[in-house]
Amino acid sequence: MSIRVRYAPSPTGLQHIGGLRTALFNYLLAKSSGGSFILRIEDTDRERFDERSLQDIYDTFRWFGIQWDEGPDVGGPFGPYVQSERVTRYQEFALQLMGSGFAYEAFDSADDLREAREDGKQGYDPVFRDMPESEKQRYRDQGVQPVIRFRTPDEGTTVFEDAVLGRVKRKNRDIVTDPVLLKSDGFPTYHLAVVVDDHHMEISHVLRGQEWVPTTGLHVLLYEALGWEPPTFCHLPMVLGKDGQKLSKRHGATSVVEFRNAGYLPEAVMNYLSRLGWSYDDSREFFSRNDLETLFDVAKLSKSPAVFDYRKLDWFNGSYIREKSDAEIHDLILPFLLREGLISDPPETGQQSTIRTAVPLIKERMRVLSDAPDLLRFVLADISEWNVDELVPKKTPAADVPWYLERAKELIRDADAVPDEVLEERFRATATELGVKLGNLLMPLRVAVTGSTASPPLFGAIRLLGIETSIARVDACITLLNNST
RNA sequence: GUCACCUUCGUCUAGUGGUUAGGACACCGGGUUUUCAUCCCGGCAACGGGGGUUCAAUUCCCCCAGGUGAUGCCA
Structure with a gap:
């Protein structure tokens, strides 16, 4: 007889990440055995019933990417699939x-x-x-x-x-x-x-x-x-928070929408969730949905509860982000940039191309999609204030920095026409000439252009921003430093 | 309180009657690098306790402790 499993959520609140894991395991058992996965809505508590929660169930699964064979919306031979009916x-x-x-x-x-x-x-x-x-x-x-x-x-x-x-x-x-x-x-x-x-x-x-x-x-x-x-x-096995208690609000995100809004990819969430209470062998960590659909086996389920580790989820997410094409990342981060007010809706063509060229620079720096706004703020918004302490490298006289910036400014004028290696060579030569370390020359420039000591690769950032704007920022910093010393 | 279930590195886990108890995240150190990140290399770190069974127990059995859950006209 063919295997038939069901996930039976109760629409009394947002879908919980633990519930999603239960749904996933049901789905995987169905897929791996050629059986059927059924969605049934358990809405027998009329006092706690909530229409938005019902919608959330559908939204969540559409995002997560698993589909049921029978359910309220798709029908099936055993309907209705809503208990109140x-x-x-x-x-x-x-x-x-x-x-x-x-x-x-x-x-x-x-x-x-x-x-x-x-x-x-x-x-x-x-x-x-x-x-x-x-x-x-x-x-x-x-x-x-x-x-x-x-x-x-x-x-x-x-x-x-x-x-x-x-x-x-x-x-x-x-x-x-x-x-x-x-x-x-x-x-x-x-x-x-x-x-x-x-x-x-x-x-x-x-x-x-x-x-x-x-x-x-x-x-x-x-x-x-x-x-x-x-x-x-x-x-x-149950999914617990770090303190061993049932996973709840105070441990961090618990509802699936929160993970979605924080910029987690469904495939990363699925991969991570699959490791909670289930394992395949002694070394494999990465499983695509397709892998899981064929490899899942109830016999490999464990008995003891699992603690939800947000950091490992982050690691998975970063890995999956890096595996995506630049075009995919481009589309994926748009909503997050929009939410932060960094682009218009729809994005202007200038913004589109800026983001397109920026993606390779920031892709390996993102753990969640919502990291994108901070990484790109320097190019999508104006900088009006700089931190003087960051502008001045350690063990460097503040009075020397404006001079460094002047020199750096000249070196980047034709950055559009010159490859990174050549640019870098010039900076090395200048650093030697000035008797400073390369970093001491580059860091003030980095802070001037991007507003931060941590940034995407500098020369790429400068081209992204535009030479003119970059130079204007350098000038602003030179003025700032001269006025503060 | 009662009942049930659970117990391998900090976390997720692999594992076997005889193993240097393996991997991953995190952490620490090193390398690559214009910062950050990525990437690479290395390190730290575990069988809850006590009894048995056995030539031999992390592994099998019992007890204890701890943890979690249930004890609703909630699911």
């Missing part, structure tokens, strides 16, 4: 479970339950479990909307075979007591909905985070009560 189905099965004695109506008030929990009361006291019909009728007469609760067995043990964890056992009395299956608003809880849908969508493997391990026993019990065969469970 399947409520009658859950109600039927809740009723069926009641009929077979596995479930019953309960009339607790939600407020009372919440209060009891806040008072530190452990577990649920199943007062309605065996209450006679006549007594329950009194609640109905008062207009109390019942919920349907599952009757968890007090004895026995539930076992399931996990593809990652192996055999997991749990005593039935340790499984949460009589959980709600159908809420008073008629919507199912996760437990009912996930079992009903996974069965009806013929899901063969459930890959989900390890936070679900404790409730899997309940799910197995539900499969049994419904007379269904449970799927293969495969609980993925």
Whole structure:
């Protein structure tokens, strides 16, 4: 039988990077096995539902570059793929479970339950479990909307075979007591909905985070009560922050859009995410989507949680940026330059060509696409202030610097017509003549032209900026230095 | 509290009943270089603790500790 997996996000917030990793592993299992990947929207919590989150799910995956075979937008033989459109189905099965004695109506008030929990009361006291019909009728007469609760067995043990964890056992009395299956608003809880849908969508493997391990026993019990065969469970190690706690805001970016906005490439994110809890061999680090689609194997999943390392992601991202063509980088950084107000929308032709020639100079200096604005600011915006300390090299009399700059200015006048090596030779000769190190001659020029001690290669930067503007900046710095000494 | 799961360098991980326990990121040092970056070379650094089993345990078993998770009319 063919493998069918699903990713089932709940549209109650922006897609989390950890969720994206779960989705990726599901997708990869489907691809590597020739199976199907299904997207199902789990929107049974009507209070927390958020339309923007739903849109975010689609946006995120389009950016990330993985596609599902069945889902709300593409359809499929097991639709609808949105749980709120399947409520009658859950109600039927809740009723069926009641009929077979596995479930019953309960009339607790939600407020009372919440209060009891806040008072530190452990577990649920199943007062309605065996209450006679006549007594329950009194609640109905008062207009109390019942919920349907599952009757968890007090004895026995539930076992399931996990593809990652192996055999997991749990005593039935340790499984949460009589959980709600159908809420008073008629919507199912996760437990009912996930079992009903996974069965009806013929899901063969459930890959989900390890936070679900404790409730899997309940799910197995539900499969049994419904007379269904449970799927293969495969609980993925969790993704943690640096402090070992669940990855959250205070560790840095957590939602996928944030990574996108920070200038991470989808292929780098995918490669990095694939290393979290999965490995191929003892040395390989780089995996394209295509590699992963063929090499992914559940057997190589690990059990222990992984800490999200932003620095390693940066390293991957920088590597992927360097592998891209100049034309691709050009297109990719445009939105980031625009966002910083460095170019107009659409970019002027002058800006276009400036950026085009600049890309080779900055490509190996970027770790994220959002590094581009800072690297190119010197050529896309005016510089009105210079840091005098940076203009004057260490162990150099400040009074000498204007003179260096004068000499440098003459040397770059015909930079457009002269190759780097020749230019450099001239600077070397001049440095020797002045009895200073090459760097002491070049650094003031670099700071004058680019406004910073760290910049793209100087001669390229000068040509990029234009000789005239470069010289004007040098002159401004000469004046500045003369006035400050 | 109870229950469940987890435990190899700081981090991601490979690995085997006998290995100098391997790779990558980070970090440190060196080289290339007009700065920064890239690139290259080198270095640092780990089997949580205690019991077993065994000729031999990082590897198999048990206990402990620590970590995380669940304990919702959230998913």
